[in-house]
Amino acid sequence: MLFYKDKIEINDSDQISIVIAARNEYENLKKLIPLLKTQTHQNFEVIVVDDRSEDRSFDLLNKFKEGFPQLKIIRVEEMKENWNPKKYALQLGINQTRSKIILLTDADCVPISNRWVSIIHGQYESETSIILGVGLYQKRHGLLNVFIQFETLYTAMQYLGFALIGKPYMGVGRNLSYRKSIILDSGLFKDIQNITGGDDDLIVNKVGNKRNVRIVINKESQTISEPPETFFEWYRQKIRHLSVGVKYNLENKVFLGTLNFSHIGFYFCILILSLLKIEWLFVSVVYLFRILALTLIIYFTNKKLKAGFPVMATPFVDILYVFYYVVIGFASISTRKILWK
Template structure:
């Protein structure tokens, strides 16, 4: 039977290795923090048409604001394709009302098929233009230059542009802070991976690619069995080291309405976690190792404190790691206009990691069946 000193030494070795691995990841993320994106107000506008695609189900309370923003975009040639996915509220009526006032709006009312993937597939088939730009019904572009910024880098080489979509901020809500922090951390990762020519996902609330890219990649055929994955899985399966561009200029952001209850957010995160297992194996390993190193850091830290072994070394390593995490995440928070999260990063990080582990265990034990 192993004696306490030997156990402590083994835990220390594992702890040191975990800290090193976790710090290497954050140093990897740091490159994005120093990548510059500048908005030029007198931006040269391209003349290539853009098809904006929005799928909606029971979004009557949101779609009016979105459409007002879209029709006022400063771009010479675009169309808006709205897909109604069996809404039971006034969503379809609002879509048709706007289409009656604006010739650039087309409405697709799904009949036999259902789901976002079916809606996007039909919309792309009817798109008049090669450049496609996606957002959700509860999103609002951050400026009238959104179309320009999110599509200007689509070319013969870059067939994807990954954008940022944040959530609206509400005071005195720790759930809201957690949602925004988790979104910030996810964006830090997918932007950083793309910056290193290793893109693994994008978010459908702010994403653009070519119609040809969708067709040559066989659309969503590889993951039709999943309700989710119309954005991250499609990017993951079709991104290469050279065909992905990023856009993180604040005027290109979109903002969405966050979940209002812990239950709603928990269900949403269960869906996203379940989809990640369909990523390319190299990305599953890279992302998995990062989350494991985060979780192990806190577990081993408290274990060694409880054992009262190597106190000074354990605390120094923890402090160095926490400072690095705070610094790198803060750089991203400033870039993505989430400055108000900076003071609470050390609190939100362990809380989020604990909840992510709970979600992982929940998905492992009970297969989720409903996502609404």
């Protein structure tokens, strides 16, 4: 990924449909819709599906529509039985699109540039079905935000890197595009209709391959979101994200399981060697070698994506990541009911 360069071919005449599922997102929609309105792409539509919002979201959207003819609003008044609310909202939105290409983002995201739509669209080639974009978080003060920046960067490094070697397994719904046909032809949403989460990674996991998936990392192609402000908010978000991992295909489970096991196993071995009073110099050299290699990889990835992670925090946050993966991993498996909003 460090040497990867995006293909930038702009064709504004081809249509693309932006689909957003929103519930009680008044403040976020107030920021997002004006930025979508300023996109330079000449042929696009925005479909916002309001899932029974109890704030003023629906009224706000109707006000925006007066000066934004590309905006289409769908209101969900009643849930369909056996459907997850977000899946149902996205399905309604996708069914109403006019174009062959769908671009997904969340209501709490904003595009970094007014060329976001054009650059994402410009990645498509004849065989391409899915575009994996980058979705970052705003930099804020505090340990939680430092960890969020690290986890976001680490996750991006994995899913973008795996896609480049022909093993795509996920994307992020904050910045993901695919052809409408892969949803309609495969009936994917029906397979995952009652699951909270998975509208991004399970789709990539099921139909993505080395020929039909491309990545885009250009700064102008990225979105950025407000990060969770409290531990509980972040915890609930990560439970939702990780809970769908058990539904990945076997090959991806093996790849990711091996990667995470090696991460956890490294620190376990360091602890055992220390307790056994193995020569401290040997243990220190092993630890420093891995941390130096990881820090360099994080540094260059951070630079490539122009992310905001403080790289010098890598040694400390990497240890926290082990505890995070063990605790959140078990919690995501044992939690029965996971809510969207």
